[in-house]
Amino acid sequence: MASQTVARPELTKRRGALGVGVAFLVVVLLVGVGIGYYVAPRSQAPPGGEDILVLSDATVHPSVLAGPMPDMFSFVVGGLKNPTVQVKPGTQVLVHFLNIDTDLPHSLVFVVQAPPYAAGFTAQPAFTGAESANPIAGVPPGGNATFSFAAGQAGTYWYVCGVSAHASSGMYGKFVVQA
Ligand SMILES: [Cu+2]
Secondary structure, three states: OHHHHHHHHHHHHHHHHHHHHHHHHHHHHHHHHHHHHHHOOOOOOOOOOOOEEEOOOOEEOOEEEEOOOOOOOOEEEOOEEOOEEEEOOOEEEEEEEEEOOOOOOEOOEEEOOOOOOOOOOOOOOOOOOOEOOOOOOOEOOOOEEEEEEEEOOOEEEEEEOOOOOOHHHOOEEEEEEOO
């Protein structure tokens, strides 16, 4: 009995040290996961399922928001993140582009090339005028742009951000021209 009484404080000390050690490891693990989250490359695929926004009028006026938080490398069209936008051949598309990012420039270009995109990808418009002005420099945070083009030939196209390494970071969606 006497030896147990002596051993108990020692056991309590050990348990205390173990608790501190475990707490320390948990903190280190959480910090590590946090750092990993921020430095990990962004996914190439548009997140979530494929939302399709069908615009069937001869003239359409989509509002495109760029750089919403927390995922600044994405677009929001019709309240949807990087949706597939579908129009009919020959549709006159009048785009209202708004950069809602607080610190990054963004742009919008309709292209033929499908993902994945390299970091150095240079976006070339698939249709005459199918880009915001100065797509590489982009529209500054809080800025907006309006441009229009005719979605000529049926096919599958993509809309991307033309600022360097933004499309490769997941800033794109599908644009379908279909009767
Ligand atoms: Cu961008």
